[in-house]
Amino acid sequence: MTEYKSGSNLEKVLKAGHFAFTGECGPPRGANVEAVRKKAQHLKGCVDAVNVTDNQTAVVRMSSWSACLILKEEGLDPNFQMVCRDRNRLAMQSDILGVSAHGIKNMLCLSGDHQRFGDHPEAKNVYDIDSIQLISMVKKMRDEGKFLNGEQIDVPPKLFIGAACNPFAEPLEFRVYRLAKKIEAGADFIQTQCIYNMDRFREFMKRVVDMGLHEKCYILAGITPLKSVGMARYMATQVPGMEVPEELIKRLKGAGKGKAAEEGIKIAVEQIQELREMEGVAGVHLMAIEWEHRVPEIAKLAGMLPRPKVE
Amino acid sequence: MIVAEAKPIKEILEMIDGFNKILVVGCKGCVTVCNVGGAKEVAILASAIRIAKKKKGKDVEVGEITLERQCDPEYIEELRNIVQNYEAIVSLACGVGPQFISERYPEIRVFPGVNTRFMGGAIEHGVWAERCAGCGQCVIHYFGGMCPIARCSKSLMNGPCGGSNHGKCEVSPEIDCIWDKIVRKMMAQGRLDELLKIRPPKSWLTARDGGPRKMVREELVK
CATH class of the missing domain: 3.40.50.2300 (Response regulator)
Incomplete structure (x- = not known):
């Protein structure tokens, strides 16, 4: 019998050696349960796990754990995201226990976008601990059954621990080392920032493989399909550490009026197929932002269907 | 000052x-x-x-x-x-x-x-910048002599985050990414091994988080 850390569907798929395919669901700006269920229906059967963002871009939304519970009811394997911006170590540990108590089995540990970007820029920022310290804290809770202060936990949480990595952010030469730190801290899997420059990602993965990091941790490459030329430009200029090669923008433009979205999907599909062959890449994390209904199509075109079932 | x-x-x-x-x-x-x-x-x-x-x-x-x-x-x-x-x-x-x-x-x-x-100093005539957050437990020697508590927007002890942008912070192009500076300086000094160490969570007890602070030096108290 395989020994699992949490026994989440994502962990089982990865441990069985399948190429994983994960999706994302941004909770609504309200208590709209139906909106979450609708997104869940698009993703069901197409992905192995679904990330649920935690007040992404520092804009208030339904809490990640609560949307995770709705996804779980819909039969999906949620990946609970937690950022360090809004909670101190007390709130973090209690939420970690809380999600585990409700059967959520994946968790992604992030620093979080600074609140100055968001809809409550006047908010006090917390950052009691950082993302790497959060990873070690979850690992300590799970593996040692201890709180951050060293005290014993009565039934430790069982979570498959994830972390993010931006291979394109500066200082570039340090990024692979920071990834190594996250793995040392206890990350079981990594989901990268969205990739557009495949050449640079290939170089990054080469360093990852040279350092043997892919053997210590599952690395899922992040893909966000471009919906329009405007979105590509926004990504290129407004999102820190994101590089969109000019040739991709040209392709979207060249697709003609009303066809950029189709071209964007085509590009994403090609990327997924290429990533599938890339050494060290254990899967793809598809962040189809407010485009959940296109995920089935992308999954099908990329040859990701049907998703494996591991018992 | x-x-x-x-x-x-x-x-x-x-x-x-x-x-x-x-x-x-x-x-x-x-x-x-x-x-x-x-x-x-x-x-x-x-x-x-x-x-x-x-x-x-x-x-x-x-x-x-x-x-x-x-x-x-x-x-x-x-x-x-x-x-x-x-x-x-x-x-x-x-x-x-x-x-x-x-x-x-x-x-x-x-x-x-x-x-x-x-708490900071003048970096040029008419321009002042923050340097210290008064956390009560100075750790700048781990970070190339620069304070990530005061100078990183997220006070990261294990930075830089993914928002570091051409040496600037994701919060504003007016703010230097201090982690960019820390990494570059320490790598230039051949101190990568120190950067690879995971810095544990900080105790904020000595900072304002521990409540209003008071300092008593017995030898000076009459």
């Missing part, structure tokens, strides 16, 4: 509306150095108050004095024989000064004339 900036004159005038005997108190410490609360600025504010009050047809008396320091009771004591001549005090010291004055002279109304911004 403690860096402060002048409050808008409009705000000060609103505070002292209704008071006609006003004492403007400067400080020869940090606020003199950052050109916001020394004798010169006291004179300027006093004149501005006189002009504004006169415009409204008010007969005012505005006194001026600049103390050696406002964070020391012995200098605050110098106001002892003056305060009774006034209805209100506008202090141009950092947030410490007006509190020390109002503790010493509870009968008089005290108003802050400046906004205290941060």
